[in-house]
Amino acid sequence: MILQSERLSIRMLNLEDLEQLHKLQSNPNVMKYITNRPKSLEETEKELNKIVTSYDENQIDFLVLAVCLTKSKEFIGTCAVIKNEEKKCEIGYRLQEEHWGYGYGSELTKRLLIYCFEERNIDTVIANVETRNHFSVKIIENNGFELINEEFDEEIGDFVRTYQKDNK
Helix, strand or coil: CCEECCCEEEEECCHHHHHHHHHHHCCHHHHCCCCCCCCCHHHHHHHHHHHHHHHHCCCCCEEEEEEEECCCCCEEEEEEEEECCCCCEEEEEEECHHHCCCCHHHHHHHHHHHHHHHHCCCCEEEEEEECCCHHHHHHHHHCCCEEEEEEEECCCCEEEEEEEEECC
16 A cells, blocks of 8 residues: 555555456546546556556656555545656546545545645646536645646547646
């Protein structure tokens, strides 16, 4: 386990997570605001191999982790802390649809911020959210992020908001 919150355990992904990761990434409702389409098993397997390899290479700027319920150890999603193209630290997450509405997104966001600010000493964290993703917008705003940009993304056909939170 890498991170812990009240109800969630966050750990490295492993190759045995393929089935659950594919369940997550093949759900069109989960992927609607991420890739605008579900991923194939082949795409998921390739992505999982890349993530596991990144652990071996100790790539701290590309950290994608499994999110599990602490009590049952059930895999319920993934989260990420990634240095983006602009060299800014970006957080994100995706959760199995049956686990939406239980406050896990907020709990996860709070824990990722603690990790970034207190454990990694990162000065600024950003999050990108499509405007139609109302629940994630609310989670980001309720966690003290400030809107710094909004632009239309022609590829996905929606506005994408960039939020920022500074380590104060």
